[in-house]
Amino acid sequence: MLSAGLPEGAMPKLERPGPLRERVYEALLELITTRALRPGQHLVESELAQHLGVSRQPVREALQRLNTDGWVDLRPAQGAFVHEPTEEEADQLLTVRTLLEAEAARLAAAHADADGVAELEKLCSRGEAAVGGAEVEKVVEANAAFHARVMALAGNTVLAELARQVDRRVRWYYTPVARQRGAQSWIEHRELIAAVKAGDEQGAAAVMRKHTEHTRRSYHERERG
Amino acid sequence: MLSAGLPEGAMPKLERPGPLRERVYEALLELITTRALRPGQHLVESELAQHLGVSRQPVREALQRLNTDGWVDLRPAQGAFVHEPTEEEADQLLTVRTLLEAEAARLAAAHADADGVAELEKLCSRGEAAVGGAEVEKVVEANAAFHARVMALAGNTVLAELARQVDRRVRWYYTPVARQRGAQSWIEHRELIAAVKAGDEQGAAAVMRKHTEHTRRSYHERERG
DNA sequence: TGCTGGGCTATTGAATACAGTTTACGGAGT
DNA sequence: ACTCCGTAAACTGTATTCAATAGCCCAGCA
CATH class of the missing domain: 1.20.120.530 (GntR ligand-binding domain-like)
Structure with a gap:
């Protein structure tokens, strides 16, 4: 067993990249908070996907979470727009x-x-x-x-x-x-x-x-x- | 122009089904709140999809939102489980x-x-x-x-x-x-x-x-x- | 008998392909 | 010159396909 008194930090913790959607989420959030993506801007899934080097799928999921968290507005059949604070x-x-x-x-x-x-x-x-x-x-x-x-x-x-x-x-x-x-x-x-x-x-x-x-x-x- | 003083309720409002993910979200939420899906239960995407008559994709998106809202726990590479209230x-x-x-x-x-x-x-x-x-x-x-x-x-x-x-x-x-x-x-x-x-x-x-x-x-x- | 190891299956994660809708542009008619 | 309609492009929404990972069972061995 591994549990033979090993200190917690002993294992290299092996870097798991984690779910891709999470990383995309963080990346987009970073871009929004730093104003690289500006309020009102139209976020096109394919562009973001290509820019980040992933497929549209993780981008979609990240955008949806950003939507529920109030960072972007997701207009039906029209896409995501960076939320404009009033x-x-x-x-x-x-x-x-x-x-x-x-x-x-x-x-x-x-x-x-x-x-x-x-x-x-x-x-x-x-x-x-x-x-x-x-x-x-x-x-x-x-x-x-x-x-x-x-x-x-x-x-x-x-x-x-x-x-x-x-x-x-x-x-x-x-x-x-x-x-x-x-x-x-x-x-x-x-x-x-x-x-x-x-x-x-x-x-x-x-x-x-x-x-x-x-x-x-x-x-x-x-x-x- | 349509704006010629028409009352708001005049237009039939034409029933738009709305995004499929929303309906799936509501459906799953209903199933959870009514205890049809019980706490701790493992939710398999393909089963839900087949049961609801849609593809896995909308189900995935609904599950993710349910996760951020605290209704299900989404364990990586293992799937969704109905949250167990303590x-x-x-x-x-x-x-x-x-x-x-x-x-x-x-x-x-x-x-x-x-x-x-x-x-x-x-x-x-x-x-x-x-x-x-x-x-x-x-x-x-x-x-x-x-x-x-x-x-x-x-x-x-x-x-x-x-x-x-x-x-x-x-x-x-x-x-x-x-x-x-x-x-x-x-x-x-x-x-x-x-x-x-x-x-x-x-x-x-x-x-x-x-x-x-x-x-x-x-x-x-x-x-x- | 208990443990270790390999392979198999089931299920998720990601990518690609297809269909439906909205918007924008352009030409014809008034 | 302006409006209206038709068409086309772009993008989202949904489905399908492929790849990777975790869990499980069973055989082999100490």
Whole structure:
């Protein structure tokens, strides 16, 4: 048997390419989030297939999943179009995000142990360091990691799944204006950690609500500029 | 031009069957929710295709969407299995549902006009009538319609979409125990309408939270029996 | 008797082929 | 000059075919 006390990482993990549709999905998502495929653009299956070096089949399946996730609009007998974000929808997304994140913070405050808090503090330090340097990418990534960790501490996989989708779309809308909020954001993160540490459910939820509302406001302010 | 003041309903709307994958999706969802396909069961593409009189392709696409929606688990190179609901997951779903419905109630209270309130009252009356008769199906349907209407009044499509998915799954878990809560549920609905009518956001959210928490409790009580 | 190994079958994953629909272009008629 | 109709091209929707992989049974051996 292989189970004879072998450490988990001992096996080379042999790189399985995974289902092709998944890779196509990720590839297209990357192209959309990076604006290489622009909102409103008509996505022709055969072109994408040829461009990616695969058949139409995986492309179709990827497009359908992108459709259910709200990234593309799939008009019958006409094909896929990259979704065009509207002001209203962005606002709705941010509202939902606030809701989900606040609940996650509350649950995290209720369940988190010392280890979890330590994890958050480490991520927070990393984020603050990234703010020091001017690498926008790093900051955004650190921010996502922090929020994901809070969500994990909440221990509700259904909630986490919804938040994951919403967050990714929010980030899509929000990335162009992300550079604005830097240091302030991480101060609020520290406040959140304190509330979680104290097991203060109401406080944690309130802090997170305030936090996400701030990002929402900065989004709208950017719009006017 | 057709736009010469024609009423919307004038055109026969000509029955378009819609994409085949959609129909297959609905058909499979029906089979799952009615327990014709039981949790854990292995779904073989070719069997389903033959049974439905279509090719494997639409079945594949439907299964993938069912997978992303949490109805089936799609194990690589092995196929689709009907998802097996766990206690923990049911609880998490109910938590999220409470969250989404409460927010919807709050937004509905903020935005609803007289027409909207009238709609709710009509649906409520219909529901109460259904409780009078002993048709469980009717009651469940009326309940769903009522909640959907509240969600519509909230005017947040993102929230509505998430709630739609969560609600459907909750109903799947919950249907076997639905007969328990009958009259009480609609009393609470009346309370909700009153709060919405008064534009009391906090009150509406609180009522809805209490309401969904009650259904959650009755779920757990059933478990013990 | 229990275990290992090979080959077989069933089922998914991907590619190709075919049919139906929508859109766009162009010419003829008013 | 403008509109209407017919035709053609392009693309999606569906079916069919081919390839690869996981599971299973049985023979062979310690």
